[in-house]
Each structure stands twice: as C-alpha cells, then as structure tokens.
Amino acid sequence: MPGNWRSSIGWLTALAVAGVFALGIWLHPRPVASLLASASGAGLSRPITFAPSQPKLLVAPVSTSSPTPGVTATSPLAASETPVATAASQAASLASTPAHAIAQPTPVPANDELAEVVTPTPPVEIEGVAARQGGVPILMYHYIRVNPVKSDRAGFILSVTPADFAQQMRLLADNGFHTVTMAQVRAYVRDGKPLPPKPVAVTLDDGYDDAYTAARPILERYHQTATFFIITGFVDHPRYVTWGQVEALDHEGFEIGSHTVHHPSLPRLGAPSLRFELETSRSTLESHLGHPVLDFCYPGGELDQAVLAGVARAGYLAATTTRSAVAQRGQNPLELPRLRVWGGMTLRYFASIVG
Numbered sequence: 001m002p003g004n005w006r007s008s009i010g011w012l013t014a015l016a017v018a019g020v021f022a023l024g025i026w027l028h029p030r031p032v033a034s035l036l037a038s039a040s041g042a043g044l045s046r047p048i049t050f051a052p053s054q055p056k057l058l059v060a061p062v063s064t065s066s067p068t069p070g071v072t073a074t075s076p077l078a079a080s081e082t083p084v085a086t087a088a089s090q091a092a093s094l095a096s097t098p099a100h101a102i103a104q105p106t107p108v109p110a111n112d113e114l115a116e117v118v119t120p121t122p123p124v125e126i127e128g129v130a131a132r133q134g135g136v137p138i139l140m141y142h143y144i145r146v147n148p149v150k151s152d153r154a155g156f157i158l159s160v161t162p163a164d165f166a167q168q169m170r171l172l173a174d175n176g177f178h179t180v181t182m183a184q185v186r187a188y189v190r191d192g193k194p195l196p197p198k199p200v201a202v203t204l205d206d207g208y209d210d211a212y213t214a215a216r217p218i219l220e221r222y223h224q225t226a227t228f229f230i231i232t233g234f235v236d237h238p239r240y241v242t243w244g245q246v247e248a249l250d251h252e253g254f255e256i257g258s259h260t261v262h263h264p265s266l267p268r269l270g271a272p273s274l275r276f277e278l279e280t281s282r283s284t285l286e287s288h289l290g291h292p293v294l295d296f297c298y299p300g301g302e303l304d305q306a307v308l309a310g311v312a313r314a315g316y317l318a319a320t321t322t323r324s325a326v327a328q329r330g331q332n333p334l335e336l337p338r339l340r341v342w343g344g345m346t347l348r349y350f351a352s353i354v355g
C-alpha cells in the first residue's frame with residue numbers, strides 16, 4: 001500500500017537522523033567535563049585556580065561571580081544574561097528570609113563521613129618540608145564533605161573530606177602550629193602585633209551546613225580555631241548553616257566574618273547594590289551575634305577599586321581574597337591573600353604550604 005510504503009520511508013528516515021545525532025554526541029563529549037578533567041590534572045606545582053562553588057541561588061536572581069559546573073550548582077550564565085538585582089529587590093528578598101525562625105543547632109550525625117573521621121591515622125611525617133619565612137598562611141576551605149557526585153570534578157576540588165581535614169588539623173596540632181583568628185591576623189598585618197609560633201589561619205567560605213556538622217567537631221577535637229565567612233541571605237536555607245549554628249559557632253569561640261548577602265560578583269554591582277551587600281550582611285551578622293563583625297571575604301575573590309573603597313566604607317578592617325600567597329605584615333589588610341586547600345591534596349603537600 002502506498003500509505004504503508006510512505007510510512008516505512010518515514011520511519012527509516014527518522015532512524016537515520018537519530019543515528020547521525022547519536023554519532024555526533026559520541027564524537028563530541030561534553031566540553032565542560034573534558035575541561036575540568038584536564039584542569040584537575042594540572043599537577044601540584046601550584047594551587048588550582050577553580051572558582052569557589054557558587055551556592056545555589058535560593059533568594060534573589062543576583063549575578064553570580066563564577067558559577068561552578070556541576071549537578072548541585074546553578075547553571076553558568078553569561079553576565080549579560082544575568083540580571084543584577086536592585087538594592088530594593090535584595091532588601092525585599094532579605095526580608096523574606098525567615099531570620100526569626102532561628103533553628104537549634106543540629107546534632108552531629110553519625111553518618112559515613114564522620115565515621116571516616118574517627119578512623120585512626122598514622123603519625124604525620126613532615127620532616128624535610130622547608131620552613132616558612134615569616135608571615136601567616138591563611139588557608140581557604142569550602143566544603144568539608146565527601147563530594148556527593150563523583151562526576152562533579154569542581155565539587156571534588158572544593159570538597160576536602162572530613163578524614164583529610166582531620167589529618168590536616170592533626171598535623172597542625174602535632175607539629176607546633178598555632179591556628180589564629182582573622183582578628184589576630186588583622187592585628188599582625190595592620191599593627192605588627194606578634195603572632196604565636198608557626199601561625200596558621202583556617203577560613204571556611206560560604207557557610208555550608210558541613211561547616212557546623214563536620215568541620216566544627218574536628219576543629220574542637222584538635223583544639224584549633226577557624227573563621228567562617230557567612231552568606232547571610234543563604235542562612236537557614238537547605239545545605240547552609242542555620243542562624244542557631246552561626247550563633248553557636250560564635251559562642252564557642254570561632255570567628256564569624258561576612259561573605260555578603262547573596263554572594264554576587266561585587267565588581268559588577270552598582271553602588272546601591274554594592275553598599276547593600278557589604279553593609280546589610282555586616283549589620284545582619286552583628287544583630288545576631290551582638291558584637292562588631294570586622295572581617296570580610298570577597299565572593300570569588302573578585303574586587304576592584306570601587307569594591308575596595310566600599311569595603312573600607314562599610315567598616316571592615318580586614319578582607320580576604322583568593323590570591324595565592326602567604327599574608328605578610330605591612331600589606332593592605334583589605335587584600336589579604338590565601339592558600340587554597342583542595343580536595344585530594346596530599347598531606348605532604350599540605351605540610352609544605354603551612355610549613
């Protein structure tokens with residue numbers, strides 16, 4: 001029948017087109033995946049310069065500094081495609097944040113990640129590592145977790161496992177290092193106030209919930225302190241700390257710093273939005289903590305002269321970047337460099353950057 005003949009031709013054509021399409025996909029694997037794979041193999045001669053994981057946008061459609069590809073991150077958007085929220089809309093979105101519903105600190109879960117932490121580890125051997133010549137390394141962490149999506153290379157790089165973090169803190173404890181707060185770093189850089197021997201500052205960006213559930217118990221076990229840079233607009237949202245946890249960290253002696261309200265790329269903001277991100281994050285933290293918050297962290301390490309001036313005008317006394325170096329006395333405290341600790345870093349390499 002002519003109708004059946006035409007139908008058969010149609011099916012054959014459709015199959016042929018589908019075959020050609022499938023062949024095209026096979027021959028052109030995802031460029032992002034291959035890019036990340038090649039970047040992650042860059043070697044240990046220098047820190048890998050991945051941008052921090054961009055928290056999932058939960059509050060307002062502000063611009064993103066360096067979106068990270070991956071299942072759990074927002075889709076990368078070109079700057080021109082990304083609307084920058086006005087200060088008014090950001091204020092409105094902040095008002096929608098359920099800050100009044102302060103949750104109690106969640107108990108530390110007995111999950112696989114933490115079971116890994118308590119596994120005995122052999123003594124750390126750091127002999128042969130060159131001694132540092134002055135200054136204070138400010139270590140930069142993001143997640144303290146086992147990366148949940150194995151194919152997410154960026155997520156892997158940003159995720160130091162609880163077991164590795166425990167080994168790193170144990171190395172510091174066992175080898176005469178002294179972790180210091182950003183307040184101490186500030187006093188050293190600005191005023192030359194001496195630091196204890198072998199000082200190291202530990203900073204954790206973005207305020208993910210594992211800062212409280214995984215990093216905190218390890219820091220306490222090895223009697224180390226740290227500074228947590230909080231994105232105030234994301235607090236109390238899934239995967240982030242609660243206000244109760246932020247307050248608990250502060251009460252336990254950890255330092256809390258500002259990481260803006262929404263983690264935007266600050267150089268892209270107009271003056272009102274820039275001022276809002278800098279000042280409202282600080283005042284929100286101060287209202288919860290009841291004392292001044294004087295340390296700031298640039299989202300994605302992005303800053304320019306206008307941002308620098310805004311940070312000073314907002315009253316911050318120190319600010320951390322993602323530039324890779326050891327912080328030194330006498331440098332601008334609003335442009336403090338840090339050293340990234342990435343997922344999979346060997347303990348020996350860790351020893352070399354703090355040594």
Ligand SMILES: [Zn+2]
Nearest residue numbers: 052205206299
């Ligand atoms: Zn960040």
